[in-house]
Amino acid sequence: MPALLSAAERYLRVGTPAELAGAVTRSHLDDGRCVGWYGPPAAGWRVAVDAERAGAPVPPALARRFGTADFWARWTRAESLCKLADVPVAAWWRRHGLSIPPDSAAVWRTVRLADLVVTVAFAPDAPAPGRRPGP
Template identity: 35%
Template sequence: MCLRPDAPGAWAVDAELVTQPIPDALGARWRAEGGPDAGDHEHGDADPDAFWRAWTRAEVAAKLTGTPILAWVTTRGFGAEASGMRVWHRRIGDVLVCIGVRDGGVPTE
């Protein structure tokens, strides 16, 4: 993981195993927000790929702004972005990687 929120063209990375269980509290928040593919609200089903995609995006936004992730999702939710943020997702096997940049920084492939 990399965190450089004070650098011009700041960038951040988050990665998660998409095969890991979605934590109960986070899954409940995801469903309460009506996240895409949030699944059956009564039975706790959720699409892991959609959840981890939203989670890694939120983690990157939080890192780019220097905000603790739980404060980010509590105050802004999973769908919010940092000002000027662009993100890319890449899946490598069971690992979903999210790279985010702001202020015009662009990661190379």
């Protein structure tokens, strides 16, 4: 996983939704673009991306709640982890704010890609129902 994260920029593409239809996973931007992940499969891991325009203003209600310092990096990280956990962002906020739970097994990296802030995150596959994880 560290190799994929350290080379994240190599596996990210920006384009229209139609251009990125073949991405492993995508994030849609408010200006009509998408960011797609084209990295190789990582056995035992799921991947998610979230992207926002770096220069976009922080909505006032979110700024009051979470502050503006490094907001888009924290936001995209939380959104990526929400996607991996299949948890609505509002539920995440109530439990964790824009922080990461201390017991999270997810790994991530946040990068600047042109005018965007993008977080790529991986989480281990969930064990099959009725099975316990690990040996």
